[in-house]
Amino acid sequence: AINYLLGDFDQALDQYREAVRLAPNPWRRGMMLVNIGSIHEFRRQFDEALPVLKEALQLMRSVGDHRTETQALQSLGEAYCEVDQCEEGLVYLDNAIAIAREFDIPMSEAYALEIKGNGLLRLGRIDEAGLAFEKATKLARQIGYFDILEWSLLGQAKVARQTGDFVKALEFLRAALSEVAEVRRRSGGSSSFSGGIVKEAGKIYEEMIDLLYEMHIENPEFGYEKQAYSVAQEARARSFLDLMAEAEYDLQICAVPGYRQREGELLTKLVDLETSLKNSEADSLGYWKAQLAAAESELHLLEARLRDNDPRYAEVLYPSPLTADEIRAQVLQDGQMLLEYSLGEDRSFLWVLSAGSLKMVALPGQEEIEEQVRQVLPLLSDYNLTGSEAAWFVEPSRDLFKMLLEPVAQEISAADRLVICPDGILNYLPFEVLLSEETSASLYSELPWLVNEKIITYTPSASVLGRIRNTDNSQRGKGPWLLLGNPVQLRGEDAGLFARAAGASGLPPLPFAEEEINSLAKLAPSEIYSGQDATWENLVAASGRKDLSLVHFACHGLFNEQRPRYSGLVLSPDPIHEDDGFLSISEVLSLKPDCDQFVLSACASALGPHVTGDALVGLTQSFLFGGARSVVSALWDVSGHETSQFMQEYYGQLATEDSDRAQKLALAKRAMIAAEGDGGVD
Numbered sequence: 001a002i003n004y005l006l007g008d009f010d011q012a013l014d015q016y017r018e019a020v021r022l023a024p025n026p027w028r029r030g031m032m033l034v035n036i037g038s039i040h041e042f043r044r045q046f047d048e049a050l051p052v053l054k055e056a057l058q059l060m061r062s063v064g065d066h067r068t069e070t071q072a073l074q075s076l077g078e079a080y081c082e083v084d085q086c087e088e089g090l091v092y093l094d095n096a097i098a099i100a101r102e103f104d105i106p107m108s109e110a111y112a113l114e115i116k117g118n119g120l121l122r123l124g125r126i127d128e129a130g131l132a133f134e135k136a137t138k139l140a141r142q143i144g145y146f147d148i149l150e151w152s153l154l155g156q157a158k159v160a161r162q163t164g165d166f167v168k169a170l171e172f173l174r175a176a177l178s179e180v181a182e183v184r185r186r187s188g189g190s191s192s193f194s195g196g197i198v199k200e201a202g203k204i205y206e207e208m209i210d211l212l213y214e215m216h217i218e219n220p221e222f223g224y225e226k227q228a229y230s231v232a233q234e235a236r237a238r239s240f241l242d243l244m245a246e247a248e249y250d251l252q253i254c255a256v257p258g259y260r261q262r263e264g265e266l267l268t269k270l271v272d273l274e275t276s277l278k279n280s281e282a283d284s285l286g287y288w289k290a291q292l293a294a295a296e297s298e299l300h301l302l303e304a305r306l307r308d309n310d311p312r313y314a315e316v317l318y319p320s321p322l323t324a325d326e327i328r329a330q331v332l333q334d335g336q337m338l339l340e341y342s343l344g345e346d347r348s349f350l351w352v353l354s355a356g357s358l359k360m361v362a363l364p365g366q367e368e369i370e371e372q373v374r375q376v377l378p379l380l381s382d383y384n385l386t387g388s389e390a391a392w393f394v395e396p397s398r399d400l401f402k403m404l405l406e407p408v409a410q411e412i413s414a415a416d417r418l419v420i421c422p423d424g425i426l427n428y429l430p431f432e433v434l435l436s437e438e439t440s441a442s443l444y445s446e447l448p449w450l451v452n453e454k455i456i457t458y459t460p461s462a463s464v465l466g467r468i469r470n471t472d473n474s475q476r477g478k479g480p481w482l483l484l485g486n487p488v489q490l491r492g493e494d495a496g497l498f499a500r501a502a503g504a505s506g507l508p509p510l511p512f513a514e515e516e517i518n519s520l521a522k523l524a525p526s527e528i529y530s531g532q533d534a535t536w537e538n539l540v541a542a543s544g545r546k547d548l549s550l551v552h553f554a555c556h557g558l559f560n561e562q563r564p565r566y567s568g569l570v571l572s573p574d575p576i577h578e579d580d581g582f583l584s585i586s587e588v589l590s591l592k593p594d595c596d597q598f599v600l601s602a603c604a605s606a607l608g609p610h611v612t613g614d615a616l617v618g619l620t621q622s623f624l625f626g627g628a629r630s631v632v633s634a635l636w637d638v639s640g641h642e643t644s645q646f647m648q649e650y651y652g653q654l655a656t657e658d659s660d661r662a663q664k665l666a667l668a669k670r671a672m673i674a675a676e677g678d679g680g681v682d
Helices: 002-006 009-022 026-042 046-063 066-082 086-102 106-122 126-143 146-162 166-186 191-218 224-246 259-278 282-309 311-317 324-331 366-381 391-404 406-412 424-428 462-469 497-501 513-521 536-543 585-590 614-626 640-654 661-674
Strands: 336-342 348-354 357-363 417-421 455-458 481-487 526-531 550-559 568-570 582-584 597-605 631-633
Touching: 009 026, 026 046, 026 066, 046 066, 066 086, 066 106, 086 106, 106 126, 106 146, 126 146, 146 166, 146 191, 166 191, 191 224, 191 348, 191 357, 224 324, 224 336, 224 348, 224 357, 224 462, 259 282, 324 348, 324 462, 336 406, 336 462, 348 406, 357 406, 366 391, 366 424, 391 406, 417 462, 424 614, 455 661, 462 614, 481 513, 481 536, 513 526, 513 550, 513 640, 526 536, 550 614, 568 585, 582 585, 585 614, 597 640, 614 631, 640 661
Parallel strands: 336 417, 417 455, 481 526, 481 550, 550 597, 597 631
Antiparallel strands: 336 348, 348 357, 550 568, 568 582
């Protein structure tokens, strides 16, 4: 179970199979088989899941466990639908519904009805699908099960959309998102409660964006593209809250003084007032409604106070993302253009925002984009795949440029600076390496790299960009540097359980880390912690300073896509303070650095089949959430010497008077490209 929770599914499967072999009774065997089937379904290995689930079903029937029997039936029905055998899948689902009704298992009945609705949709039996979703919605409301309610409302939206009733479909989607928002609000934004409820809302946002695009194409003058953009902003805010929930970080503990206590009082009062309203006589309805409205108004005022006192927390707890018009008017600067991506199953979308325009275009679906990105990424991180011959790199890079940027080539030609807001696997793509035109060049230094034409930066969301724009930059770049590197590597039992689970134990040393930080220290006044002194305790003490300009980490960084909470940086263990040396996202969130920039120079990622980008976005956004105004991060393991060389080039640029860090980073990248044959790009 631990390996399953950590995202190590291969190890989890091995352990569950061994548990099946050793299980002392049929019930235990059946439970382990259900777990195995669930993993296969999560990994979309439905052919492997089917025989396992059938065996589990027989075992549960033999022992009379009707609840788990319905679970196996639901999973079988869903798996058959996913392999385009929906008619057979519906037989299992109807069986699950009948058993759930007979033995009063309403949650299983609602689940099966929702899955059945999707199966009927696949078969084109729209009216029957609508009826199944309607029953699931009604039952989910009765039992107060929010997950099923979200999914069934999404199903009703799909039915309405297929019948051409776009307005009704939009109503269902807004109702689903309203349920999500209400759970979040009534829980006070508690990560432990609302995070799990809203985590599955991504599909609702995706469907809503796709629907609004279709409405925009039919009626381009109605502003549906702006509405779609607002939905995408809300989805990004929701995603970061989910990550905080997984990291078990409670935002409320950092709220303004007295906020948490008063919020708890108001939430309790709201529950009591709603109970009184439900039980009231007709002649007192008006009184209780007025009392309820007054309490809700006070809660909204409290939220406004939080927003005024600490916009960072309000931005996540009660998202009120900037609109497209606000971003264009208040955030984007002259010559700057925002490119924001949203990947979807059937098609993806790109918004292009500048001070004078907004455009929304459709792109290929997520799977097609991921396939193309996966062709490019290995060529960037493994020199052996291309060698010194640039031709091997040209075609895949050009194909990716055509897919991601050519549809808006005319718009971006007018911009000097591009701010990329990526999604999913695009978080791991450095857009700088895309080739902006056809070429027959044989040398890497002669390729038409996008970075040679544009200054490119990245943001996790436009709202984060807006908040950073509004920070006080009067002392920007004027303070000392904090350099941490060459930590003592964690080994075996010396590493704590969390560090071992995150993969932070047994990593190889970084041979040039000491050289890197020593060379950087010569460029500006610096505070250095290396070797056994590169600890969390020293980081916390030093980052509390108000005059820091920059914090540099020359250590391993890990992006865990399966379980983003296990992303982080590997520092030295500190037995005296009982610290395992792994700087997790939760710990990064608790830092409060008043610092211009964090630099993570040796990060690594292992991209499995399911890439959300949450690991990279989560780690970098956590630094920004804490108070950093920018983050520079490596995207893969880079040879220590090249990393050291690049960092010296970049920091040499930083040591000059001009404070434009984005421009200096671009200049350092261009210098590395131009240095081909002398430790440059190849």
